[in-house]
Amino acid sequence: MPATVLTFVSTYLPGFKGGGPIRSISNLVEALGDEFRFLVVTADRDEGDDEPYETARGPQGWRQVGKAEVLYLPPSGRGLHDIRNVLRTTPHDVLYLNSFFSPDFTIKPLLARKLLGDGDKPCVVAPRGELSPARLALKRWKKRPYIATARAMGLYRGVTWEASSEYDAKEIRSTMGMRSGEIRIAMDIPNLPVVAPVNDAGHLPRQPGDPLRICFVSRISAEKNVDFAIKTLRSIPIPVRFQIYGPVQDLQLYQQCLRLVAELPDRVDVTFMGGVSHKDVPRVFAASDLFLFPTRGENYGHVIAESLAAGTPVLISDRTPWRNLAPAGVGWDLPLEAGAFAFQEKILEADALSRTGGSQWRKLVQAYAIDTAGYRNRVEAARMLLSF
Numbered sequence: 576m577p578a579t580v581l582t583f584v585s586t587y588l589p590g591f592k593g594g595g596p597i598r599s600i601s602n603l604v605e606a607l608g609d610e611f612r613f614l615v616v617t618a619d620r621d622e623g624d625d626e627p628y629e630t631a632r633g634p635q636g637w638r639q640v641g642k643a644e645v646l647y648l649p650p651s652g653r654g655l656h657d658i659r660n661v662l663r664t665t666p667h668d669v670l671y672l673n674s675f676f677s678p679d680f681t682i683k684p685l686l687a688r689k690l691l692g693d694g695d696k697p698c699v700v701a702p703r704g705e706l707s708p709a710r711l712a713l714k715r716w717k718k719r720p721y722i723a724t725a726r727a728m729g730l731y732r733g734v735t736w737e738a739s740s741e742y743d744a745k746e747i748r749s750t751m752g753m754r755s756g757e758i759r760i761a762m763d764i765p766n767l768p769v770v771a772p773v774n775d776a777g778h779l780p781r782q783p784g785d786p787l788r789i790c791f792v793s794r795i796s797a798e799k800n801v802d803f804a805i806k807t808l809r810s811i812p813i814p815v816r817f818q819i820y821g822p823v824q825d826l827q828l829y830q831q832c833l834r835l836v837a838e839l840p841d842r843v844d845v846t847f848m849g850g851v852s853h854k855d856v857p858r859v860f861a862a863s864d865l866f867l868f869p870t871r872g873e874n875y876g877h878v879i880a881e882s883l884a885a886g887t888p889v890l891i892s893d894r895t896p897w898r899n900l901a902p903a904g905v906g907w908d909l910p911l912e913a914g915a916f917a918f919q920e921k922i923l924e925a926d927a928l929s930r931t932g933g934s935q936w937r938k939l940v941q942a943y944a945i946d947t948a949g950y951r952n953r954v955e956a957a958r959m960l961l962s963f
Contacts, residue, residue, distance in 0.1 A: 577610060577611050577612045578611050578612070578668040578669060578961070578962075578963075579611070579612045579614060579666060579667045579668050579669070580611050580612065580613050580614070580667065580668070580669045580671050580961055581614050581616070581661075581662070581665055581667035581669070581670050581671065582600060582613055582614065582615045582616065582643075582671040582673065583615075583616045583617070583670075583671070583672050583673065583677075583680040583681065583684050584596055584597070584600050584615065584616075584617050584673040584674070584680060585617065585618055585622070585673075585674060585677050585679065585680045586617060586618055586621060586622050587600060587601070587615055587617035587618075587640075587645060588601055588640055588641070588645075589621075589628055589630060589640075590618075590620075590621035590622065590628070591621065591850065591851075591852050591853045592621045592622040592623060592624075592794070592822040592850055593621070593622045594793065594794055594877075594878075595703065595763075595873070595874070595875060595876070595877045595878070596673050596674070596703055597853075598763075598766055598853065598877045599673070599701075599703070599763045599764075599875065599877070600615065600673060601641070601766075602763065602764040602765065602766050603763075603764055603957055604641060604642050604643045605641065605642060606764050606954045606957065607954065607957060607958060607961070608641070608642025608643065609642070610958065611961060612644075613642065613643040613644070614637070614643070614644050614645075614646070614665060614667065615640070615643045615644070615645045615646070616645075616646045616648065616661055616680070617645060617646070617647060617648070617680070618647070618648060618650075618653075618679075618680075619631040619647035619648055619649045622822070622824070623822055623823075623824065627647070627649065628647070630647075631647035635647070635648075635649075635652065646661065648679075653679040653683070654683075655683050655686060655687060658679070658683040658684055658686075658687045659687035659690060659691065661687075662684065662687045662688060662691060662693065663687075663691060667696075668696075668697065668963070669696075669697045669698070669699060669961055669963060670684065670688065670693075670696065670697070670698040670699070671698075671699045671701070671961070672684055672685070672698065672699065672700045672701065673701050673703060674701075674702070674703060674705065675700065675702040675703075675705040675706060676705055676718065676721070681700070682725075682730075685698075685730050685731070686730070689728075689730065694732070694733055695733075697735065697963040698733070698734045698735065699734065699735045699736075699737055699759075699960060699961065700731065700734045700735070700736055700737065701736075701737035701874075702736070702737075702747060702874070703874040703875075704739075704743070704872050704873055704874030704875075705874075706746045706747055706749075706750045706751075707743075707746055707871075707872035707874075707894065708746070708872075709798065709871035709872040709894060710798055710871065710872050711750070713797055713798060713871075722750060722751075726751065726752070731751060735757045735758075735759055735960075736751075736757065736758040736759070737758075737759060737760075737761055737960055738758050738759070738760050738761075739760070739761070739762050739763060739874050739875050739896060740760065740762065740896050741760065742896070743760075743874060743896075744758045744760060759956075759959065759960050760956065761953070761956035761957050761959070761960040762875065762896070762949075762953050762956065763874075763875040763877065763953070764950070764953045764954055764957055765877075765880050765884075765948050765950060765953070766877070766880075766881070778861045778885075778886060778937060779861055779862045780933065780934065781864055781929055781930070781933055786813070786814035786815050786816045786842075786844070787813060787814070787815050787816070787864055787865065787922070787925065787926045787929065788816050788818075788862065788863045788864045788865070789815060789816070789817045789818070789863065789864065789865045789866075789867050789922070790817075790818050790819075790820065790859055790860065790862075790863040790865075790866055790867070790887075791804055791817070791818070791819045791820065791821070791866075791867055791868060792820045792821060792851065792856060792859060792860075792866065792868075792878050792882075793820075793821045793868065793870070793878060794821045794822055794823075794824045795819075795821055795822065795823045795824055795825060795828060795829050795832070795847075796824040796825045796828065797825060797828060797871070798870065798871045798872060799821070799868075799870055799871070800869045800870055800871050800892070800911070801819060801821075801828075801832060802828060802831060802832050802835060803869045803911065803915065803918075804817075804819075804867050804868075804869055805817075805832055805835045805836060805839070805845065806835060806915045807867070807869075807915040807918040807919050807922065808839055808843045808845075808919075808922075809838070809839060809840075809915070810840075810919070811840075811842075811843060811919055811922060811923075812923075813842070813923065813926050814842045814843075814844075815842065815843045815844070815922075816844045816846075817843065817844065817845045817846070817867075818845075818846050818848050818859075818863070819845065819846065819847050819848060820848045820849070820850070820851040820859055821849075821850060821851070822849070822850040829847075832847075856878070856881055857881065857884075857885050860881060860882050860885035860886075860887040861885055861886075861887075863887050864887070864888075864925065864926075864929040864933065865887065865888055865889070865890055865906075865922065865925045865929070866878075866879070866882040866887050866888070866889045866890070866891075866906075867890050867891075867918075867922070868882075868889065868890070868891045868892070869890075869891065869892045869909075869911060869918065870891065870892050870894060870895060871892070871894060871911070872894045872895070873894065873895040873896070874896075875895075875896060876891075876895045876896065876897055879891060879895060879897050880897075880944065880948075883905060883906075883940055883941070883943060883944040883947075884941065884944040885941075886937030886938065886940045886941040886944075887937070887940065888905055888906040888925060888928075888929075888936060888937075888940050889905070889906035889907075890906055890907050890909070890918060890921050890922065890925065891906065891907070891908050891909075892908065892909060892910070892911050893908045893909060893910050893911075894911070895908070903943055904936075904939055904943075905939065905940045905943045906940070907921045909921065
């Protein structure tokens, strides 16, 4: 009888606006769904949407989605009493929580677990980068008091923590203390395009005279740092087409970005393209020469892996697990403290490389994606993460 993993995550398939966690869980389910029984509890709508998914309409109950059974909860069904009922009436071997701060899908399940006296049942908490210094600095006034209160209550006592790297584990220890529980390292399982990169025929080569085609693929939010990306183009001396894909999560930041775009020179063309579904992301990268992503912190960075799998070099911050890219010849990971000018210098390098050897560069990037995917090792680490 396979072990049952009761998984809480704020957004899941068919949603895509929630970004990496959706892919983290869906890839996990695809890889281990024949060995574990996954029950996923999630919102009945995509992040920021007012209407539920078509597939989530009708009587509430478990629905088969791929290899998982999914329970879609409407806003009215996410109270502590509701979450407690889900835990009480759903037999499970492991409770798996995919956030640190989510009120509905982490904090309430932890409170319900405490109320039900289930403290001895295995519980895995994956903060997914939320405990990085950069992420904690955002809304610090709200996060720090919660952490102090949760520690005082023993809300996370006895849980097993999931970290994506030793660096991630260090951040968890720093925030929660050495006695907060066991830490298991399990890097996210890549999706199939990373294991088997997209065919080079899908790439749209840059034509002579074309501007450098740069893309940004992520939510419009403070932690993704899109405003910094726009600032790098202020004094760029070459023609650039910069397309920004992703849902607007922070309206104030979006309006600030529009003001920054208005100040750019005419040779820089910036377009906000809106959200893009997961299946269309490879097409976006295939039509781009460079992925610019100066994020303030990523637990894994699925979108970085997808860019590399498509053969598109990356220019990212050094606050992700993707490091030492320049020696490998597949891009750059720079400290944000180096400033916009340092990023601009690498954009100019990318312009020269894509004009003179774009096809060979992309093949090198794709080969790197295959070498670093480490699919089997990551599946084994995930298997150990959920085994008690």
